[in-house]
Amino acid sequence: xxxxxxxxxxxxxxxxxxxxxxxxxxxxxxxxxxxxxxxxxxxxxxxxxxxxxxxxxxxxxxxxxxxxxxxxxxxxxxxxxxxxxxxxxxxxxxxxxxxxxxxxxxxxxxxxxxxxxxxxxxxxxxxxxxxxxxxxxxxxxxxxxxxxxxxxxxxxxxxxxxxxxxxxxxxxxxxxxxxxxxxxxxxxxxxxxxxxxxxxxxxxxxxxxxxxxxxxxxxxx
Amino acid sequence: xxxxxxxxxxxxxxxxxxxxxxxxxxxxxxxxxxxxxxxxxxxxxxxxxxxxxxxxxxxxxxxxxxxxxxxxxxxxxxxxxxxxxxxxxxxxxxxxxxxxxxxxxxxxxxxxxxxxxxxxxxxxxxxxxxxxxxxxxxxxxxxxxxxxxxxxxxxxxxxxxxxxxxxxxxxxxxxxxxxxxxxxxxxxxxxxxxxxxxxxxxxxxxxxxxxxxxxxxxxxxxxxxxxxxxxxxxxxxxxxxxxxxxxxxxxxxxxxxxxxxxxxxxxxxxxxxxxxxxx
Numbered sequence: 309x310x311x312x313x314x315x316x317x318x319x320x321x322x323x324x325x326x327x328x329x330x331x332x333x334x335x336x337x338x339x340x341x342x343x344x345x346x347x348x349x350x351x352x353x354x355x356x357x358x359x360x361x362x363x364x365x366x367x368x369x370x371x372x373x374x375x376x377x378x379x380x381x382x383x384x385x386x387x388x389x390x391x392x393x394x395x396x397x398x399x400x401x402x403x404x405x406x407x408x409x410x411x412x413x414x415x416x417x418x419x420x421x422x423x424x425x426x427x428x429x430x431x432x433x434x435x436x437x438x439x440x441x442x443x444x445x446x447x448x449x450x451x452x453x454x455x456x457x458x459x460x461x462x463x464x465x466x467x468x469x470x471x472x473x474x475x476x477x478x479x480x481x482x483x484x485x486x487x488x489x490x491x492x493x494x495x496x497x498x499x500x501x502x503x504x505x506x507x508x509x510x511x512x513x514x515x516x517x518x519x520x521x522x523x524x525x526x527x528x529x
Numbered sequence: 530x531x532x533x534x535x536x537x538x539x540x541x542x543x544x545x546x547x548x549x550x551x552x553x554x555x556x557x558x559x560x561x562x563x564x565x566x567x568x569x570x571x572x573x574x575x576x577x578x579x580x581x582x583x584x585x586x587x588x589x590x591x592x593x594x595x596x597x598x599x600x601x602x603x604x605x606x607x608x609x610x611x612x613x614x615x616x617x618x619x620x621x622x623x624x625x626x627x628x629x630x631x632x633x634x635x636x637x638x639x640x641x642x643x644x645x646x647x648x649x650x651x652x653x654x655x656x657x658x659x660x661x662x663x664x665x666x667x668x669x670x671x672x673x674x675x676x677x678x679x680x681x682x683x684x685x686x687x688x689x690x691x692x693x694x695x696x697x698x699x700x701x702x703x704x705x706x707x708x709x710x711x712x713x714x715x716x717x718x719x720x721x722x723x724x725x726x727x728x729x730x731x732x733x734x735x736x737x738x739x740x741x742x743x744x745x746x747x748x749x750x751x752x753x754x755x756x757x758x759x760x761x762x763x764x765x766x767x768x769x770x771x772x773x774x775x776x777x778x779x780x781x782x783x784x785x786x787x788x789x790x791x792x793x794x795x796x797x798x799x800x801x802x803x804x805x806x807x808x
Contacts (some may be wrong), residue, residue, distance in 0.1 A: 334772075336772055340772075340774050342774065345633065357665060367765075373771060375770075375771050377773050378773065379773045382771065382773065383772065384771050386771065391782060392717055393717070394636060394638045394639040394641075394714075394717055395638055395713055395714065395716060395717045396715050396801065397639060398715075404770070410768050410786070411805075411806075412766060412768070412788070412805075412806045413689060413803065413804055413805040413806065414802075414803065415737075415738055415802070415803050415806050416801065416802060416803075421583070425669065437806075439740060439741070440738045440739070441533060441737060441738060441739050441741060441742060441746055442737055442738040443689075443737060443742070444690075444737070457771075460626045461773055463769070465767070465769065501774050503772065503774070505772075
């Protein structure tokens, strides 16, 4: 098991060299990791402490999720915190299932610093924040999807008008970011692929190499 | 000689024309909004002006506008509700329908203010609020995104753990004005420019959010009166797939798919609690 974990961590690091951030329509600050073989991810979590978000034009979000990393039909499970321009912040759940049906909903945003997680639990996928379950969906909707990628980070829907969450003096934190391969346990995934495509956006790891800690901020204080 | 009797008719017609502006014009004869449809009924002839005045007073209170607000149109109608209640697939009842202008709405996040014209149905028996809705806004109407299939809102609510029933009481604390304002602040849907908004107070039991206690999920919100608000014909969400690494997804570089509907839930204090986007 440990050998397998090391293998995909090594592959992830290798692949990270090839990454060319060219996300024109949106901006991402964060990290992703990729599995090269099954067991695929069936869980993701991160303790997100969102700070100093400026929504200029559309919206910004801080989230954690897993997906199949396929340009030919993306399937994903995602959850976190979102703030749209002129709206109250919310927590959201989102997925696109094996049939390509996308669904999304929301609930009231809790206070800062919550652990957001999505994971398979018995026959369902559960979205949680803290110890609260805020969405469940039958796992049969995803049972043929190879969730090879995990991502933790911040997203700007219209950079540079929208800002990366966090400022230099109060960075947006993702702590203890972890993934779970099916049948395994939650563990740090290496944070191999740096996603750094937002104008004026920044991202860095901090703390112990296996802490799963990262933080984001916008240069425009 | 023969012209003499018609003099009285002209007098009568003149009187009718003089009196017409004092009363609100009759609302359109029939129509449909959400699961409700309505049509004229001969019963309307037996409804007294005093009963209509009482219903109008209730309507202005539900909406949150001054009691002396004059309706643009009014009618006593027969309503068919296709919402299934247990084994009952269709319910028929009578109601007043008023079209009332000047309902104030404001977005507390932005400070913007608008007024909207609302249609409201008041139950013919208990004077409860059946539903309030805007007319379909054909100017701002956003069609369903290409390739998106319609989803049954009742099924969506059920799959999200909402158990929705008829209200247990006609008393509500929030006004339509407050709920519309909350909708705007919570979801960005400006009632003035929405395709159509349809809302009803309902008795709702929510399975989620919940805490796991002893292996069971215990719901955190208490059952009670909630407002179910359905938005249609409005761009409510742009779907943003996660990036593909190392090559970003082509989907994000072409026209993004979007949702054109929403079911939003508010508690009876006017606070947004939960929602589901719809294609």
